[in-house]
Amino acid sequence: MKLKRLYPPQKSVNSLHSETGTGCEVAGCPTLRKEALLFFAGWGMDETPFMHNLPPNKDLIICYDYRSLDFDSTLLSTYDGIYVVAWSMGVWAASQVLPDSNLPLKQSIAINGTPFPIDDMGGIPPAIFEGTLNNLNEATLQKFRRRMCGSGSAFQAFLEIAPQRPVEELKEELVAIGRQYSELPPSTFVWNKAIIGESDHIFPPKNQEQAWQKYCNEIQRYDGAHYDEKILKENLAPAAASSKLLIAQRFTKAIGTYPHEARVQQQIARKMCSLLQQHLPAHSLRRVVEFGCGTGTYSRLLLRSFRPEHLLLNDLCEEMRHSCRDILNERVSFLPGDAEALDFPHGTELITSCSVLQWFEHPDAFFRKCENILNAQGYIAFSTFGKENMKEIRQLTGQGLAYRSREELTASLSALYDIVHTEEEVISLNFNNPMEVLYHLKQTGVTGTCNQSWTRSKLNLFCQEYERLFSPGKGSVSLTYHPIYIIAKKR
Numbered sequence: 453m454k455l456k457r458l459y460p461p462q463k464s465v466n467s468l469h470s471e472t473g474t475g476c477e478v479a480g481c482p483t484l485r486k487e488a489l490l491f492f493a494g495w496g497m498d499e500t501p502f503m504h505n506l507p508p509n510k511d512l513i514i515c516y517d518y519r520s521l522d523f524d525s526t527l528l529s530t531y532d533g534i535y536v537v538a539w540s541m542g543v544w545a546a547s548q549v550l551p552d553s554n555l556p557l558k559q560s561i562a563i564n565g566t567p568f569p570i571d572d573m574g575g576i577p578p579a580i581f582e583g584t585l586n587n588l589n590e591a592t593l594q595k596f597r598r599r600m601c602g603s604g605s606a607f608q609a610f611l612e613i614a615p616q617r618p619v620e621e622l623k624e625e626l627v628a629i630g631r632q633y634s635e636l637p638p639s640t641f642v643w644n645k646a647i648i649g650e651s652d653h654i655f656p657p658k659n660q661e662q663a664w665q666k667y668c669n670e671i672q673r674y675d676g677a678h679y680d681e682k683i684l685k686e687n688l689a690p691a692a693a694s695s696k697l698l699i700a701q702r703f704t705k706a707i708g709t710y711p712h713e714a715r716v717q718q719q720i721a722r723k724m725c726s727l728l729q730q731h732l733p734a735h736s737l738r739r740v741v742e743f744g745c746g747t748g749t750y751s752r753l754l755l756r757s758f759r760p761e762h763l764l765l766n767d768l769c770e771e772m773r774h775s776c777r778d779i780l781n782e783r784v785s786f787l788p789g790d791a792e793a794l795d796f797p798h799g800t801e802l803i804t805s806c807s808v809l810q811w812f813e814h815p816d817a818f819f820r821k822c823e824n825i826l827n828a829q830g831y832i833a834f835s836t837f838g839k840e841n842m843k844e845i846r847q848l849t850g851q852g853l854a855y856r857s858r859e860e861l862t863a864s865l866s867a868l869y870d871i872v873h874t875e876e877e878v879i880s881l882n883f884n885n886p887m888e889v890l891y892h893l894k895q896t897g898v899t900g901t902c903n904q905s906w907t908r909s910k911l912n913l914f915c916q917e918y919e920r921l922f923s924p925g926k927g928s929v930s931l932t933y934h935p936i937y938i939i940a941k942k943r
Contacts, residue, residue: 454498490528491515498615500614501613502514502688521632533814536559536560538560547643564652564660565655577659584626588626593622602651610679642668644668645668647671648673653677717749720835720935727833727873738760744808760802764797768790792818801826801829802833804834819832833938837855841855843932849914862874879933882925886929
């Protein structure tokens with residue numbers, strides 16, 4: 453089995469290098485990331501058809517060529533979480549190697565394949581498998597791919613990105629798959645989800661249905677072929693994975709208006725700085741990291757209040773460097789990128805932020821990373837938002853972040869830190885009408901991952917319901933903010 457690691461394009465560098473592992477090739481950036489998407493491709497594949505579907509905030513590791521099922525998991529040893537997607541014959545390969553891999557699996561999705569690849573009831577009928585093997589040549593390979601794609605247009609599009617492996621090698625792979633399937637015991641690996649194309653002409657849909665009765669928790673169906681680029685793209689680069697790009701884009705657009713509109717965030721920053729002055733030792737801080745610095749409101753308060761020897765500012769948006777240019781010097785530096793993936797300097801005394809942590813996908817892993825980075829007397833201090841935050845928007849649109857309570861956050865921290873101080877408050881802003889609320893959210897960038905599409909009728913209904921439900925007094929409507937403040941010391 454071959455594995456190739458591909459890095460998100462925004463993290464790539466010019467150098468190429470190899471790492472140890474069975475048939476392992478590595479392309480792109482050498483920086484290790486905390487999560488990876490492990491994709492088991494189908495028979496006859498390599499990485500080529502899938503390189504344009506890179507998840508933006510996870511490394512993509514592609515497995516292919518099942519002439520051997522030797523699976524060297526050392527390439528995956530640096531990751532805290534592994535998301536598995538397998539397609540076609542890759543579903544069988546993954547079912548065989550994953551149970552003994554000891555990987556930190558977070559999700560597993562099987563697409564148009566089964567753990568029983570050569571089976572009259574649960575996979576490809578043996579007669580068809582043998583016929584494909586015995587008659588395989590360049591011409592029949594193209595017929596197979598045409599049937600795999602389902603339509604002439606999809607087939608032509610696939611040919612532009614098709615693997616260039618020789619036919620003899622593909623025949624060897626089929627022989628090896630048949631031999632290994634007959635020799636190895638059936639897998640009992642249970643998948644989170646199986647996705648079945650109802651026009652699949654490779655793995656009959658009825659056989660897939662039969663195979664998955666005991667080996668997956670959920671079955672999803674779609675009207676499409678065995679190879680469906682849209683389905684693969686949705687699962688290799690899902691909306692959840694691209695959410696941080698959307699966050700970055702929306703905060704970047706709001707750079708010019710954020711300082712004027714973000715009144716609550718400025719109030720929170722002042723309070724967070726005051727709490728630090730109350731609860732941190734009086735001596736000056738040498739090294740401080742602020743993640744999610746934005747336009748620098750909190751950064752400037754930190755500089756005035758603590759005068760650290762070095763302040764490292766970080767933000768997801770590269771453009772925030774320009775907003776902070778007036779304070780950047782030999783003591784204050786800027787590091788762009790995703791704080792959940794970056795490595796901050798070890799020996800830091802304070803890692804802090806305001807109104808940022810709610811955007812994180814895996815805050816608990818970030819807390820663990822910070823504990824390793826902080827010095828022996830180091831602190832993590834942040835404000836975030838609780839469950840009541842923007843409850844009006846969530847109630848009317850059904851969209852919003854998965855906010856955590858103060859109790860949930862302190863419980864997560866308590867394994868590694870002593871809690872120094874926590875508190876929370878509710879802040880209500882009043883606006884003349886619901887349109888002003890939407891304008892306020894857009895101008896501060898806090899629409900974040902929301903993909904609400906507005907038609908005239910939807911907008912009118914939203915405004916009517918907002919005024920009916922959230923009008924504290926005649927001529928105004930309210931919007932709730934629910935900040936939580938936490939200071940914790942490394943144990």
